[in-house]
Amino acid sequence: MKVAFIGLGVMGYPMAGHLAKANIDVCVYNRSHEKALAWQAEFGGSVATTPALAAQGCDLVFCCVGNDDDVRQVTLGENGILAGMPQGSIFVDHTTASAELARELASVALTHGQYFLDAPVSGGQAGAENGVLTVMCGGDAATFAKAQPVMDAYARFSQLMGPVGSGQLAKMVNQICIAGVVQGLAEGFNFAEKVGLDPKALVETISKGAAGSWQMENRYQTMFAGEYDFGFAVDWMRKDLGIAFSEADKHDVALPMTKMVDGFYQEIxxxxxxRWDTSSLISRFKK
Structure with missing residues (x-):
């Protein structure tokens, strides 16, 4: 099997590395060519100078870039992914983008005789580095069945959520939920500090009950310490929430709590x- 990976940011770099470690022939492309050469020096594989060249002869092409515009830039046109992919191959977009874009790309891929999955991920940089991401996919079952065993190289769980666009919709729900959880932790932990509770004893106790969450167990120490220079950036979270707001408006769905938290992130x-981690919501109470 030959695959390509387009986009070697904090997520794509380790994800592509896990594919190489699984003894898959990987060709990479990155807008910063030096980053692609650094990846090759670490993991082997090959490097291409355009997305189209990277995609040539590949069974699957994976992409993880910044936003809708970035995806279009590396996907469409004579130097884009779809121009280089052979017929019958699969394009898997791991970018967190709009459901509208997913449907657009699926339609274009179909005219080329290619297949498409929108497949945003959850788990952050640590999840990518440790190969334990969660993948939410949109597309048809046969395409997902072909791609899933390959994605297992960097995912601990992947699920087909429905037709094209459903993966992106699921990721919107994921980010809406995270926004509420982190704001709740910020308020709770600030309250705990003000009333003099011991942070470690507190979390050891309440994390075993109904309040427990990944965010609590993985972020409580840095939140109490006021350390945020790592992790999933506020800029990225606001980009993701903006996508959710646009989709919500189309369906007349109210997101009052999420909009409030988005305003707090704007303050940050x-x-x-x-570039602070999303857990920096607690910094608003530390002035």
Whole structure:
């Protein structure tokens, strides 16, 4: 099997590395060619100078870039992924983007005799590095069945959510839920500090009950310490929430709590915390 991976950011770099470690022939492309050469030096494989060249002769092509515009840039046109992929191959987009874009790309791929899955991931940089991401897919069952065993190289769980676009819709729900959980932790932990509770004893106790969550167990120490220079950036979260708001407007769905938290994230951006982890919501109470 030969695959390509387009986009070697904090997520794509380790994800492509797990594919190489699984003894899969991987060709990579990155807008910064030096990053692609660094990946090759670490994992082997090959490097291409355009997405189309990377996709040539591949059974699957994976992509993980920034937003809708970035996906279109590497996918469409004579140098794009779809121009280079052979007929019958599968394009798997791991970018968190709009459901509308997913449907657009699936339609274009179909005219080329190719297949498409929208497959955003959850688990962050640590999940990518440790190969334990969760993948939410949109597409048809036969295409998913072919791609799933390959995605297992970097995912601990993947699920077909429905037709094309359903993966992106599921990711929107994921981010809506995270926003509420992290704001709840920020308020709860701030309350705990003000009333003098021991953070470790507190989390050891309540994490075993109904309040427990991944965010609690993995972020409580840094939230209490006021450390945010890592993880899933506020800028990325606001981009993702913006996609959810646009979709919600189409369906007349109210997201009052999420919009409130998005406003809090905007405050953090305005105070220079653009690249802070999303758990930095608690910083609003530490002034």
């Amino acid at each position: 951006q305005e105070n220079g915390g653009n």
